[in-house]
Amino acid sequence: MDAQITRVVIGVDTGPGSLTALRHAWAEAQRHGAVLHVIHAFGGSDPQQYGPACIGAPDLHAEQRRRAREELRKICVDALGRTPAELPITIMVVRGRPGAVLTRYADRPTDLLLVGAGSARLLKRLFTSSVTAYCFRHAQCPVLSVPAPALVREYGKGARRWNGWVRRQADEAAREALLHGASHT
Known part of the structure; x- marks a missing residue:
């Protein structure tokens, strides 16, 4: 890496592996003197993740976003011991497929994108879309994979x-x- 890392970008979900990945991202941000950007993309692969959808509910996306933001705050507290407001980090909740959201956001050569290592099971890798693989193929910045x-x-x-x-x-x-x-x- 020739360029100085100025932003560390990580995508987190509600799985327990996010705790380890977020701790790793925080350490990388500290090491580089970079700003940590924590992103939770929702609605791309599991529309039921934040509760049942009500047909015709006018604020369904707003409610999903609110619940996702609450979960993201909880993940930050669990992983880092403090709320996002107490830390020099940026948190975002974005509707969309995680891989596309992350690579669209981490678009600078001075960014470092952290992703979970994904499944080691061959059949799962063959028949499901991997956020990690998508990020490695499409990212315009260095990508670091963090194993669970x-x-x-x-x-x-x-x-x-x-x-x-x-x-x-x-x-x-x-x-x-x-x-x-x-x-x-």
């Missing part, structure tokens, strides 16, 4: 594979374990 901690990878082998409520419960259990210092090797 071992605890999160182990959850992925069990209950987290199921859809819906069970997956969300497994994510929350992994997040709590990561917050309270549990490790799994």
